[in-house]
Amino acid sequence: MPQSDLDVWAVLASLSLVGVAVGVSAWRGLGLERTIIWASLRAAVQLLIAGLVLSWAFDSQLLTWVWIAAMVIYSAETVRQRANGTKDIRNIGLLAIGGSTAFSLLVVFGLGVLDFTPVSLIVTAGITIGNTMPATVLAVTRTNEYLVTGRGELEGMLALGFGRSQVAKVVGAIVARSALIPQIERTKVVGLIALPGAMTGLLLAGVDPLQAVLIQLVVMYLVLGSVTTSVLLVTLASARNLLTTDLRVRDRAI
Numbered sequence: 001m002p003q004s005d006l007d008v009w010a011v012l013a014s015l016s017l018v019g020v021a022v023g024v025s026a027w028r029g030l031g032l033e034r035t036i037i038w039a040s041l042r043a044a045v046q047l048l049i050a051g052l053v054l055s056w057a058f059d060s061q062l063l064t065w066v067w068i069a070a071m072v073i074y075s076a077e078t079v080r081q082r083a084n085g086t087k088d089i090r091n092i093g094l095l096a097i098g099g100s101t102a103f104s105l106l107v108v109f110g111l112g113v114l115d116f117t118p119v120s121l122i123v124t125a126g127i128t129i130g131n132t133m134p135a136t137v138l139a140v141t142r143t144n145e146y147l148v149t150g151r152g153e154l155e156g157m158l159a160l161g162f163g164r165s166q167v168a169k170v171v172g173a174i175v176a177r178s179a180l181i182p183q184i185e186r187t188k189v190v191g192l193i194a195l196p197g198a199m200t201g202l203l204l205a206g207v208d209p210l211q212a213v214l215i216q217l218v219v220m221y222l223v224l225g226s227v228t229t230s231v232l233l234v235t236l237a238s239a240r241n242l243l244t245t246d247l248r249v250r251d252r253a254i
Contacts, residue, residue, distance in 0.1 A: 064118040068125045072098045075133040082137040096233045097132050100226035104128045113218050131223045132230045139179035139231045143238040154249050168239040176235045183227045
């Protein structure tokens with residue numbers, strides 16, 4: 001059987017479990033069928049487009065940097081959309097995600113962890129942004145949710161004489177811990193339950209296991225630092241906006 005046919009059948013086989021999930025959702029009346037199907041189709045289209053664009057970007061440093069910039073901008077806009085926020089949260093997300101990505105690239109290529117090639121640039125940026133954006137979205141979403149679930153606590157703090165900075169400190173700590181749990185837990189179980197993607201790719205490429213581990217550690221620490229920094233920046237900024245300048249609780253954080 002030709003390799004192309006094998007690839008197609010492998011993709012179709014992998015969809016079987018998605019079909020099971022859709023069937024269970026329909027059977028139990030969960031209403032997730034359309035979401036699951038749409039996510040699967042959208043992922044396929046996006047990956048096919050990405051594959052075509054990347055085949056061009058890998059031959060051009062300029063297109064590589066344009067692609068990375070586009071990822072950062074799209075991520076910041078996604079943060080705004082998912083959190084139903086304003087352009088302020090988009091700008092904060094742009095600063096947090098863009099700054100974290102720039103620092104990660106500086107460390108990885110400045111210290112010679114990976115060769116400075118278009119594919120390494122895009123992969124490193126993609127790993128950083130792909131982990132940072134969901135956590136940033138979660139942080140802003142949890143902050144806005146706190147306006148509903150913790151409104152009584154906010155009013156209680158105001159009654160006790162808390163200012164905006166004090167409220168931001170208390171709420172920021174609560175929200176940040178919640179938003180960072182997934183990333184911290186993933187970091188804790190690395191090597192025990194799951195082998196991370198970068199390390200797996202290096203092993204499949206024939207790289208020495210210890211060398212693959214060292215490279216993965218660099219990537220993992222940069223991702224953890226990027227996620228944590230971005231979450232803290234966005235959380236503190238949005239938490240300060242829980243209250244107006246005259247110390248009234250807002251309807252939306254940012």
